[in-house]
Amino acid sequence: MQSSEGQKEYDFVIVGSGLGGLACANILASEGYSVVVLEKNHQIGGHLQVYSRDKSIYDTGVHYVGSMDKGENLYQFFKYFGILEHLKIKRMDDDKFDVVRFNDGSEYHYAQGFDRFKETLIGYFPEEKGAIEAYCDKIIEICNKFPLYNLRISGENYQMDGDVLGMNAHDYIASLTDNVRLQNVLAGSNLLYAGVQDKTPFYVHALIMKSYLSGSYKFIDGGSQIAIQMSRAIRKNGGEIYKHKKVVSANYNEAGEITEVVLANGETFKGKQFISNAHPAVSIDIFGADRFLNVYKNRVQGLENSISTFLVHISFHENSFEYLNYNIYQHHIDSVWGGIDYDEETWPQTYFICTPYISKTGKYADSMSIMTYMKSCETEKWADTFSTVAEPGKRDAEYAEFKQCKEKKVLAKLEQVFPGITGKIKAVHSASPLTFRDYIGNRDGSLYGILKNSQSPSRTQINTKTRVPNLHLTGQNISMHGILGVTVSAFVTCFSFVDKDKLIQKVKNA
Numbered sequence: 001m002q003s004s005e006g007q008k009e010y011d012f013v014i015v016g017s018g019l020g021g022l023a024c025a026n027i028l029a030s031e032g033y034s035v036v037v038l039e040k041n042h043q044i045g046g047h048l049q050v051y052s053r054d055k056s057i058y059d060t061g062v063h064y065v066g067s068m069d070k071g072e073n074l075y076q077f078f079k080y081f082g083i084l085e086h087l088k089i090k091r092m093d094d095d096k097f098d099v100v101r102f103n104d105g106s107e108y109h110y111a112q113g114f115d116r117f118k119e120t121l122i123g124y125f126p127e128e129k130g131a132i133e134a135y136c137d138k139i140i141e142i143c144n145k146f147p148l149y150n151l152r153i154s155g156e157n158y159q160m161d162g163d164v165l166g167m168n169a170h171d172y173i174a175s176l177t178d179n180v181r182l183q184n185v186l187a188g189s190n191l192l193y194a195g196v197q198d199k200t201p202f203y204v205h206a207l208i209m210k211s212y213l214s215g216s217y218k219f220i221d222g223g224s225q226i227a228i229q230m231s232r233a234i235r236k237n238g239g240e241i242y243k244h245k246k247v248v249s250a251n252y253n254e255a256g257e258i259t260e261v262v263l264a265n266g267e268t269f270k271g272k273q274f275i276s277n278a279h280p281a282v283s284i285d286i287f288g289a290d291r292f293l294n295v296y297k298n299r300v301q302g303l304e305n306s307i308s309t310f311l312v313h314i315s316f317h318e319n320s321f322e323y324l325n326y327n328i329y330q331h332h333i334d335s336v337w338g339g340i341d342y343d344e345e346t347w348p349q350t351y352f353i354c355t356p357y358i359s360k361t362g363k364y365a366d367s368m369s370i371m372t373y374m375k376s377c378e379t380e381k382w383a384d385t386f387s388t389v390a391e392p393g394k395r396d397a398e399y400a401e402f403k404q405c406k407e408k409k410v411l412a413k414l415e416q417v418f419p420g421i422t423g424k425i426k427a428v429h430s431a432s433p434l435t436f437r438d439y440i441g442n443r444d445g446s447l448y449g450i451l452k453n454s455q456s457p458s459r460t461q462i463n464t465k466t467r468v469p470n471l472h473l474t475g476q477n478i479s480m481h482g483i484l485g486v487t488v489s490a491f492v493t494c495f496s497f498v499d500k501d502k503l504i505q506k507v508k509n510a
Contacts, residue, residue, distance in 0.1 A: 008270065012035045014038065063369060065089075066208075089220060135176055166454050169205040170195075191371065202454070221356075250286070313369055347372070370410055376433040386438055387438060449475070464489075474490050
């Protein structure tokens with residue numbers, strides 16, 4: 001182990017380079033603190049990672065982004081980070097950025113902006129005008145109660161009152177109308193948050209819907225550009241980022257404060273403050289279970305995670321399939337909430353389809369991604385295997401067969417949506433819950449971290465501060481998942497160190 005004598009002590013050591021870690025590093029480095037980010041993988045960015053096969057680029061997590069119209073919250077955050085003008089983005093179709101499609105072939109378009117969205121839906125359901133208007137008003141009302149999403153500050157407290165947090169998304173939508181098809185259309189994109197009928201709070205639905213209605217864009221040539229531009233901005237402000245640095249434990253002083261983190265290779269990094277971008281349960285493992293109260297540890301480790309995913313990537317023969325400037329949410333079942341408790345015989349019952357925008361192919365799609373639910377128990381028998389570029393491992397032939405069998409099922413359903421598509425496919429590959437577990441670093445490949453629950457909202461709230469005086473948490477489990485949610489969480493984490501009024505003013509003035 002290297003000697004810690006004369007070793008640099010950073011103001012902040014950040015574990016994990018997902019967007020939460022990068023955003024904290026960007027904020028703190030620009031405030032003049034010395035910052036180091038440690039990433040275990042060969043690529044930074046967590047869910048922002050992309051990979052390429054046969055010259056095609058594939059996103060692992062970020063397929064499109066909302067709130068990017070001028071002056072919207074994410075637009076302002078990216079401007080503040082100094083990355084907005086470097087991002088290559090393409091606005092999705094104004095009259096349909098998302099299409100909710102059902103087994104009978106009928107489809108319903110989500111248009112950009114509340115006015116156009118309302119108008120389009122009322123066109124499909126003229127007799128439901130009142131319900132559609134009430135739904136849109138409620139989304140705006142709920143989102144106004146989250147100050148940071150509106151670039152406002154509200155006292156000390158970022159946790160909402162129980163009435164807002166305890167309102168259930170499915171139940172609220174069902175209370176507006178008896179028209180089951182309209183209920184399904186309004187909740188039709190619930191794969192964005194792995195919606196669970198009796199658990200998902202309406203505020204999760206509202207914040208995400210409002211975000212996408214406020215400017216939906218795709219990243220040209222992949223979402224990893226966010227991580228690349230963030231890392232440039234961090235380094236420009238003197239911050240450091242290191243890959244292939246897997247943090248496994250920490251050393252403490254007599255006051256119970258962390259003095260340094262210890263890497264798998266025995267290296268150490270000293271710091272005054274530590275921020276973990278890992279899942280809270282994984283953070284407990286890294287920083288030592290004995291350092292946390294049992295009641296906290298049991299609560300965090302006992303929280304249910306959102307479901308995982310099976311992601312199929314296909315590449316097309318040249319100029320064979322036209323690029324779609326919108327996404328499709330396809331449902332083969334009666335309720336859009338039902339796909340999460342899928343039946344293995346008829347799986348996949350509900351899935352998301354998108355074609356990434358690749359600058360070199362323009363009018364034609366280079367590839368397509370199809371994302372559907374998969375429970376991590378389906379890959380349980382390979383749970384003790386591991387395989388990433390940074391830590392290569394092999395999985396057996398049975399695993400490869402399992403994936404091929406699942407790919408075939410997905411493609412058979414896809415053929416119903418796009419008859420003849422099979423003949424246009426050049427190559428197919430896929431990622432399972434194990435892939436997400438290995439690359440994102442949570443225990444079960446959960447897509448969106450801890451599942452929010454309208455029945456017991458306070459149980460699923462995770463504070464950024466921990467019992468360890470100089471250990472703080474950030475990432476998708478703090479406020480919300482997604483690009484916007486994780487960015488907001490990073491600000492909440494940094495409010496412990498930076499004057500929040502001044503910081504938010506900087507974002508507004510950017």
